[in-house]
Amino acid sequence: xxxxxxxxxxxxxxxxxxxxxxxxxxxxxxxxxxxxxxxxxxxxxxxxxxxxxxxxxxxxxxxxxxxxxxxxxxxxxxxxxxxxxxxxxxxxxxxxxxxxxxxxxxxxxxxxxxxxxxxxxxxxxxxxxxxxxxxxxxxxxxxxxxxxxxxxxxxxxxxxxxxxxxxxxxxxxxxxxxxxxxxxxxxxxxxxxxxxxxxxxxxxxxxxxxxxxxxxxxxxxxxxxxxxxxxxxxxxxxxxxxxxxxxxxxxxxxxxxxxxx
Amino acid sequence: xxxxxxxxxxxxxxxxxxxxxxxxxxxxxxxxxxxxxxxxxxxxxxxxxxxxxxxxxxxxxxxxxxxxxxxxxxxxxxxxxxxxxxxxxxxxxxxxxxxxxxxxxxxxxxxxxxxxxxxxxxxxxxxxxxxxxxxxxxxxxxxxxxxxxxxxxxxxxxxxxxxxxxxxxxxxxxxxxxxxxxxxxxxxxxxxxxxxxxxxxxxxxxxxxxxxxxxxxxxxxxxxxxxxxxxxxxxxxxxxxxxxxxxxxxxxxxxxxxxxxxxxxxxxxxxxxxxxxxxxxxxxxxxxxxxxxxxxxxxxxxxxxxxxxxxxxxxxxxxxxxxxxxxxxxxxxxxxxxxxxxxxxxxxxxxxx
Numbered sequence: 355x356x357x358x359x360x361x362x363x364x365x366x367x368x369x370x371x372x373x374x375x376x377x378x379x380x381x382x383x384x385x386x387x388x389x390x391x392x393x394x395x396x397x398x399x400x401x402x403x404x405x406x407x408x409x410x411x412x413x414x415x416x417x418x419x420x421x422x423x424x425x426x427x428x429x430x431x432x433x434x435x436x437x438x439x440x441x442x443x444x445x446x447x448x449x450x451x452x453x454x455x456x457x458x459x460x461x462x463x464x465x466x467x468x469x470x471x472x473x474x475x476x477x478x479x480x481x482x483x484x485x486x487x488x489x490x491x492x493x494x495x496x497x498x499x500x501x502x503x504x505x506x507x508x509x510x511x512x513x514x515x516x517x518x519x520x521x522x523x524x525x526x527x528x529x530x531x532x533x534x535x536x537x538x539x540x541x542x543x544x545x546x547x548x549x550x551x552x553x554x555x556x557x558x559x560x561x562x563x564x565x566x567x568x569x570x571x572x573x574x575x576x577x578x579x580x581x582x583x584x585x586x587x588x589x590x591x592x593x594x595x596x597x598x599x600x601x602x603x604x605x606x607x608x609x610x611x612x613x614x615x
Numbered sequence: 616x617x618x619x620x621x622x623x624x625x626x627x628x629x630x631x632x633x634x635x636x637x638x639x640x641x642x643x644x645x646x647x648x649x650x651x652x653x654x655x656x657x658x659x660x661x662x663x664x665x666x667x668x669x670x671x672x673x674x675x676x677x678x679x680x681x682x683x684x685x686x687x688x689x690x691x692x693x694x695x696x697x698x699x700x701x702x703x704x705x706x707x708x709x710x711x712x713x714x715x716x717x718x719x720x721x722x723x724x725x726x727x728x729x730x731x732x733x734x735x736x737x738x739x740x741x742x743x744x745x746x747x748x749x750x751x752x753x754x755x756x757x758x759x760x761x762x763x764x765x766x767x768x769x770x771x772x773x774x775x776x777x778x779x780x781x782x783x784x785x786x787x788x789x790x791x792x793x794x795x796x797x798x799x800x801x802x803x804x805x806x807x808x809x810x811x812x813x814x815x816x817x818x819x820x821x822x823x824x825x826x827x828x829x830x831x832x833x834x835x836x837x838x839x840x841x842x843x844x845x846x847x848x849x850x851x852x853x854x855x856x857x858x859x860x861x862x863x864x865x866x867x868x869x870x871x872x873x874x875x876x877x878x879x880x881x882x883x884x885x886x887x888x889x890x891x892x893x894x895x896x897x898x899x900x901x902x903x904x905x906x907x908x909x910x911x912x913x914x915x916x917x918x919x920x921x922x923x924x925x926x927x928x929x930x931x932x933x934x935x936x937x938x939x940x941x942x943x944x945x946x947x948x949x950x951x952x953x954x955x956x957x958x959x960x961x962x963x964x965x966x967x968x
Contacts, residue, residue, distance in 0.1 A: 507880055539668035539675070539710060543661040550641045550718055557937075558636040561778035562944045568782050568802045569945070 360416050368413025374406030393451040404443040404466060411473035412436045418480040431476045439469025617729040617947040618761070619939025620720055621771070622712070622752050624696040624792030624815065625891055629719040630936035638940065640933055641719040646692045647711050648681035650674045668714065675707070677715065685830045692830060698811050699735040699793030700748035709751065716755050723760045729947050730761040731939040733768045735793050739869055741811035764946065767807045768890075769797025771938030776887030776919055778941075783882055784919075787866065788935055789890040791815045794866050796873075798913075800880050806873050812862055814892030820861075821854040842897025859895065863902055867909045874912050883916035889934030 382399045385391065415432045442465035449458045619630040626642055633639035650656060652674045660667050666677040676684055685692040695701065695708035695715075702708045720730070734749040753763045766774075772786030772795075782802035788795040791814040798806040818832045825832075835851050846853030888902055903918040 507878055539670050539714070541714075542657070542665070542667035542669065542674075544664040545666045545668065545677070545714075545718070548664055548666075550643075550721065552639045552641045554633045554637050554639045556636060557638045559632070559638065559937075559941060559944065561774060561941045562948060564778045565774060565782060565802060565941060565945045566948055570949075 364416030371409025378403035408439040435472030442466025617943030621936040628936040630940040644678040647675045731943040736807040736809045768795035773799045774941045775934045775938035784885040789892040817858040887919045889931040
């Protein structure tokens with residue numbers, strides 16, 4: 355059964371049960387029900403109340419019921435519980451007042467009580483299962499968010515790579531200007547006249563070329579060997595194509611000659 | 616010619632291409648010391664060729680000399696930057712940084728000369744925002760006539776140190792005010808963050824633990840400290856080793872936390888450590904040991920060692936400026952290649968018309 359349909363039936367049965375129970379209580383108040391009341395009044399009140407309570411529990415069961423594999427057992431328990439409680443009410447209506455003695459009272463009590471217990475136990479069990487599954491689903495969802503595929507990572511790297519050398523990355527585009535003010539500090543003689551000391555060290559900074567290659571993904575090669583091999587390969591490929599063309603034209607000529615003959 | 620500028624809490628360093636195959640570094644301490652003005656003091660400073668400025672009755676001694684005077688007179692120095700950014704507590708911070716930047720960067724040789732400036736990434740353990748600092752520093756360089764670009768300190772380390780690994784790896788800059796970390800894949804940053812702890816944090820902790828003045832701790836740290844030595848109980852060196860180790864552990868813990876939030880590509884990631892506070896002897900060995908114990912969620916191939924040689928451009932202190940210069944030269948080269956193509960297209964169009 356579709357879950358929406360189950361909810362529809364469940365809520366309908368639940369409300370019916372509620373109306374029946376309220377009606378039974380209303381009826382009991384109306385007829386001033388007591389121990390010495392007319393048996394028909396007692397049967398009507400308790401019968402409607404008993405059926406109403408079964409309907410309420412049945413409605414709850416329908417709304418919280420699980421899918422397979424638990425759903426299969428749960429449905430059987432629900433049906434058995436409902437039938438048992440209705441059977442209990444029926445027995446009560448049949449035995450009251452004339453046969454309302456031991457062991458009939460025990461049979462009625464056992465049938466109704468077992469039905470109500472099965473229905474309420476099933477509803478509780480299903481509700482607990484639903485809570486656990488909901489929590490585990492939330493955990494699985496959170497894990498999915500944190501899992502990145504190789505494609506996602508590559509896309510992110512590419513995006514950042516494109517932005518890494520642009521001027522508007524994570525900093526504000528606002529340019530802070532500094533107003534020329536009258537100098538408050540008078541520089542000392544050394545600050546005005548002397549030049550800044552510099553340390554000069556030998557360093558070819560070959561990282562500049564490496565960085566250029568890494569960013570652009572291109573490699574410049576000034577290798578005589580590679581150039582020579584490339585030329586030789588291209589000449590060989592050219593000759594090979596010419597030879598193939600030659601052999602094709604030769605074959606065609608031979609075929610034409612043979613046809614003429 | 617393009618330039619690279621490292622604006623650090625302790626040092627401001629400019630790197631530019633020297634004659635032939637060389638790099639030229641201009642460096643100034645990002646600090647000053649306030650003294651009382653007087654004819655005698657001014658004459659003395661002038662004759663000793665000490666950099667200073669005068670404002671009313673006060674003299675501000677700039678750069679390295681400020682540290683020397685501070686140790687002699689036992690007077691605290693003033694720092695224009697704090698925790699990697701322009702200090703909000705120092706009213707003279709911007710004029711002082713402006714003077715030092717003007718001094719090390721100099722005037723551009725041509726119009727629109729490219730300069731790459733290192734800036735810190737957003738810190739993970741502090742509410743400090745780096746935007747104001749970045750924009751102010753950029754404006755100061757722009758004012759001199761440069762075309763400015765900003766680059767993460769960590770990425771600058773990757774550019775400088777990890778060229779042999781296709782610019783894939785982790786660049787860590789352990790500076791005075793901050794530690795900047797960038798995980799890059801093929802020159803593209805995957806994770807970039809900073810930690811509001813660095814050399815200054817070590818100095819402060821050691822100073823409060825031992826009762827020795829901050830400036831004295833800095834001097835001992837820079838000249839008379841190395842790991843792998845036995846320390847006397849209660850000695851400054853022992854406390855320095857302890858807090859260095861605490862800083863390394865903190866850096867690695869934050870790196871591990873950040874890496875667990877992203878999905879880095881399945882590649883080998885070497886680590887390059889730079890910055891003034893990583894110059895202590897034995898620092899890298901200690902770092903390597905802690906990294907091997909950390910069990911990071913990525914494949915660390917090695918910790919790239921920088922031999923500490925003062926005259927070498929591979930000195931970890933110059934790495935950031937060098938990385939900025941590499942970025943600037945690459946940008947310049949890329950633009951140089953692009954221009955003829957445009958011209959060629961224009962020429963082609965002209966021919967077809």
